[in-house]
Amino acid sequence: APMTFSDVDKRHRTIDGKIAEGESYTVFSLWDTFRAFHPLMTIIEPTQNQAYIRSLLQKYDEGGILPKWELWGNYTGTMTGYHSVPVIVDAYMKGQRDFDVEKAFEAMLKASRFDSTYNFVYHDEIIKEKVMPMAKYYNDQLGYIPSDLENESVSKALEFAYNDFCIAQMAKELGKEDIHKEYLERSKRYTQYFDKKTGYMRGKLSTGGWREPFDPRYSRHRKRRLYRRECFP
Known part of the structure; x- marks a missing residue:
């Protein structure tokens, strides 16, 4: 499940290797968590779940694509699907919309389609092929x-x-x-x-x-x- 990635002074490393300030989370093992954890969070901690969504969109801004399994400020490309999507849509359909909705929709479309330009941050060919299979x-x-x-x-x-x-x-x-x-x-x-x-x-x-x-x-x-x-x- 996601955990705080910002240090005590709110600094954190971005996917594109920079240092930024502000709220940030990591360990988005979405293939595991979209099924139960995030739907539960929409019920018991909707404010926190929307913070997770904002963090996913932050990583989209930094790296060029929504994570499907982000770890410690890096894309891993682990597992299948593009499960940032149901996390965002579930919250939106429940009226929990404290995030940039148009940006989220744009990001979901991009995550669903093959991009032959590979216009996102990756550190080696293995990650590249996993993120854009x-x-x-x-x-x-x-x-x-x-x-x-x-x-x-x-x-x-x-x-x-x-x-x-x-x-x-x-x-x-x-x-x-x-x-x-x-x-x-x-x-x-x-x-x-x-x-x-x-x-x-x-x-x-x-x-x-x-x-x-x-x-x-x-x-x-x-x-x-x-x-x-x-x-x-």
């Missing part, structure tokens, strides 16, 4: 993520779809109807991975067929597989 490129260009071209394709695709649904809801509230329609359609891409015959979400190949052989009991981390399991029931 090819999964986003395939999702943008093909409308799905081929499991023979990208690791953990189904896990990434399902989380992208959920994040896109969140963006669609906020777009609707903001009166941005074209973006609402676009992202609502993007959110439906999860249906491409559902195999009616087996009842599982499965990896699809670049040829359009299912990944074979299929064993719902098989479990292996990475190597063109899913996070945690080969498939999802």
